[in-house]
Amino acid sequence: MKYYAxxxxxxxxxxxxxxxxxxxxxxxxxxxxxHTIKAFSKSIFHPEILIVLxxxxxxxxxxxxxxxDFQIPHTVISGGTExxxxxxxxxxxxxxxxxxxxxxxxxxLVSEELINSCFKNAAEIGNVVAAxxxxxxxxxxxxxxxxxxxxxxxxxxxQTPQIFHSDVLKEAYKQDFKIxxxxxxxxxxxxxxxxxxVEGERNNxxxxxxxxxxxxTLIVSGV
Amino acid sequence: MKYYAxxxxxxxxxxxxxxxxxxxxxxxxxxxxxHTIKAFSKSIFHPEILIVLxxxxxxxxxxxxxxxDFQIPHTVISGGTExxxxxxxxxxxxxxxxxxxxxxxxxxLVSEELINSCFKNAAEIGNVVAAxxxxxxxxxxxxxxxxxxxxxxxxxxxQTPQIFHSDVLKEAYKQDFKIxxxxxxxxxxxxxxxxxxVEGERNNxxxxxxxxxxxxTLIVSGV
Numbered sequence: 001m002k003y004y005a006x007x008x009x010x011x012x013x014x015x016x017x018x019x020x021x022x023x024x025x026x027x028x029x030x031x032x033x034x035h036t037i038k039a040f041s042k043s044i045f046h047p048e049i050l051i052v053l054x055x056x057x058x059x060x061x062x063x064x065x066x067x068x069d070f071q072i073p074h075t076v077i078s079g080g081t082e083x084x085x086x087x088x089x090x091x092x093x094x095x096x097x098x099x100x101x102x103x104x105x106x107x108x109l110v111s112e113e114l115i116n117s118c119f120k121n122a123a124e125i126g127n128v129v130a131a132x133x134x135x136x137x138x139x140x141x142x143x144x145x146x147x148x149x150x151x152x153x154x155x156x157x158x159q160t161p162q163i164f165h166s167d168v169l170k171e172a173y174k175q176d177f178k179i180x181x182x183x184x185x186x187x188x189x190x191x192x193x194x195x196x197x198v199e200g201e202r203n204n205x206x207x208x209x210x211x212x213x214x215x216x217t218l219i220v221s222g223v
Numbered sequence: 224m225k226y227y228a229x230x231x232x233x234x235x236x237x238x239x240x241x242x243x244x245x246x247x248x249x250x251x252x253x254x255x256x257x258h259t260i261k262a263f264s265k266s267i268f269h270p271e272i273l274i275v276l277x278x279x280x281x282x283x284x285x286x287x288x289x290x291x292d293f294q295i296p297h298t299v300i301s302g303g304t305e306x307x308x309x310x311x312x313x314x315x316x317x318x319x320x321x322x323x324x325x326x327x328x329x330x331x332l333v334s335e336e337l338i339n340s341c342f343k344n345a346a347e348i349g350n351v352v353a354a355x356x357x358x359x360x361x362x363x364x365x366x367x368x369x370x371x372x373x374x375x376x377x378x379x380x381x382q383t384p385q386i387f388h389s390d391v392l393k394e395a396y397k398q399d400f401k402i403x404x405x406x407x408x409x410x411x412x413x414x415x416x417x418x419x420x421v422e423g424e425r426n427n428x429x430x431x432x433x434x435x436x437x438x439x440t441l442i443v444s445g446v
Contacts (some may be wrong), residue, residue: 026353069415098334105291129362131362134380135429135431136380136381136382136429137352137376137380137381137406137408137409137420138361138379138380138381139352139378139379139381139408140373140377140378140379141376141377141379142377143380147379147418148412149403149405149406149409149412149418150363151362151403151410152405154361154363154364154365154369155361155363155364155378156361156362156363156364157357157359157361158359158360158361158362159359166409180372180374182360182372182375183360183372185360185362185372186360186372189371189372194369195370195372197362197370198408203434204434206358206359209425211426211438211441211442214438214441215340215389215434215437215438215441218434218437218438219434
């Protein structure tokens with residue numbers, strides 16, 4: 001079986017109130033995206049790495065790779081309007097039957113162990129998404145405008161990696177984009193597939209706000 | 224109308240892998256619980272502050288108040304087995320009709336503005352809980368063991384303060400403890416009351432893991 005990792009960098013950086021997209025921000029002196037690529041390159045499954053970047057960012061990325069002497073082999077693919085279209089673009093380049101991990105570029109703290117356990121489990125049970133249980137109380141807004149408590153133990157906060165068989169993922173991504181497609185699992189679920197959850201990592205955070213980067217720095221520094 | 228703030232410190236500190244309970248850890252040189260009390264003492268509603276601590280911690284708290292020359296008036300109440308029982312104990316000391324805010328001791332970053340807007344809204348509409356929308360994809364475990372995606376925009380991650388009319392809160396807390404009572408809203412909801420949600424704050428985090436304290440330090444330092 002062949003293994004792929006599609007690393008999706010959607011962000012234009014608007015939410016960070018910075019000019020530089022989040023995936024290029026420096027985390028302990030290295031761009032976030034390079035941390036993410038490094039994590040996948042260490043996996044014992046040796047996935048082929050595809051990174052999806054807005055085409056306006058390709059030259060800047062080439063420049064960064066030179067500046068940081070970044071040698072890990074990877075293919076750069078052009079992003080689409082939504083994350084959905086970015087994954088679609090990357091998938092269209094995969095022709096072999098394979099297990100495909102999709103991962104957010106801005107989750108640089110994913111561990112080699114989590115990546116390995118996700119690939120291993122997906123190989124056995126067909127698909128997996130990493131997730132952690134909710135620590136906080138959770139409420140769900142109902143169609144009537146009221147809200148109700150959910151049982152916290154039943155609520156999973158979904159992370160990436162999310163790993164699927166290439167055939168299933170390609171089939172799912174033939175659909176038109178819907179606003180409810182917030183991750184790959186929701187796309188795959190909508191063609192009738194059940195999703196398997198594996199235990200993710202608390203530290204596997206998404207760099208969304210400036211403070212997240214500071215938080216990531218603390219973790220990388222082993223606080 | 225009179226206003227109360229019940230600040231509940233349940234933790235024995237086990238999850239922090241430290242000997243010192245989380246509410247006593249130093250955040251920028253001051254115990255977490257003192258930050259929390261300070262936030263409420265600044266409110267324009269001047270709530271009477273009740274803090275609930277395990278009785279084994281009362282002497283240590285008195286000592287801390289001396290050491291830090293902590294002058295903000297507050298009453299110390301003994302905690303119970305579960306958070307539920309701690310709130311019950313505090314409630315039993317409230318005899319006047321009032322608006323009662325319940326707040327986690329380990330959410331020291333709550334802003335004066337959020338506290339004020341919660342009291343203001345609760346006075347108008349009866350009760351409120353602070354909450355933020357989920358940023359991540361969310362899945363719900365079903366009774367059949369499968370899971371399904373929820374619409375992220377419909378999912379609220381609940382924080383404190385949670386503010387209720389004293390009569391309603393007292394009525395709700397007459398019930399026996401149930402494992403699904405993870406916060407005050409769930410207790411009040413179970414006697415048939417609808418819960419109102421107000422916009423909380425991303426930074427209003429719960430200090431649960433060691434790294435949360437580092438994160439809080441960054442926020443307090445204005446990163």
